[in-house]
Amino acid sequence: MTTPLPVAPEADATSRERTRARPLSRTERRDAIAAATVPLLVEHGAAVTTRQIADAAGVAEGTLFRAFADKDELLRAAVVRSLDPAPAVAAIAALPDDDGLGPLVLRLVEHLLEAQRIGMRVFAAAHQVLDPHRGARLDHRADAHRLGVDARERSARAIVGAIEDKLAAHRSALRVDPEVAARAVFALVFGNALPHVAGGDRLDAAQVADLVLGGIGADVATDPSP
Structure with missing residues (x-):
């Protein structure tokens, strides 16, 4: 049986240094x-x-x-x-979509409703910490408020783009362009989550998905795509 060679102290120290995590x-x-x-x-x-x-x-x-x-x-x-859209974009891309447009839309709506629930909690806090009229250092707070608004807009655009990419695989089942469909899904989900916009009790995921897929007209023949 071969006896392992002893490791020199300086070599062992070098090994530990290499495996030590780099400081952030x-x-x-x-x-x-x-x-x-x-x-x-x-x-x-x-x-x-x-x-x-x-x-x-x-x-x-x-x-x-x-x-x-x-x-x-x-x-x-x-x-x-919290407005970094990368996790939401990745989650949308990972949603199963091999069983048709209807199940995919329901999954999209369920995912967005949960994201909206979490987002509403974050923004309840955001109204306090991003309010440009709160406390001292007014210019700094106004800049932070603007950055928050800009981040929200960038996040929304990225998420709508991810929805569009997901729906594009089902283009033949859509009566509008995937871009229009994606914006409609996003607007209906997030508008439904805001009481002052919805004007009443919120719709559940199945109801929202049904409206996305069927609209409200008994016989819809028009195409609102640009």
């Missing part, structure tokens, strides 16, 4: 903390504590204030981070 840059640290804060915003709103955030991010509480000027700046970063 300040930008990476800020993004990681903001990402860890998003679920806490959903659960606690703007009342989330810095101790809860530090625990979720796996850092010391003091680290938060080396990455961010104050709690409000951290929460603003979390709100903007």
Whole structure:
């Protein structure tokens, strides 16, 4: 039996150094903390504590204030981070679509309704931390509010694009262009989720999907595509 050769101390130290995780840059640290804060915003709103955030991010509480000027700046970063459309786009792309247009539309609506539920919780907190009329540093808060609005618009466009891509495979079953269909799905789902827009009780996923697929006319023959 061969006896393993002893490892020189300096070689062992070099090996450990190579496997040690690379320290995060300040930008990476800020993004990681903001990402860890998003679920806490959903659960606690703007009342989330810095101790809860530090625990979720796996850092010391003091680290938060080396990455961010104050709690409000951290929460603003979390709100903007929540608007990153990449996870939603990936989730939409992964939805099964091999059993026809109807089941796909229902899955899309169910997914978007859940995303809207989470988003509403985040934006309940966002109205506090992105409100340009709240507290001091007015110019900074106005800039943050604008960035939040811009991020929301970019997110919406990306999600509509993902829906369009998903529906494009079923073009022969659509009476409108996939782009128009995608915008209609998005608008109906998100409008239905807002009481002041819906004007009454919210429709469930099956009802929304049925309206997307069938419209409200008994015999619809027109095509609203541009």
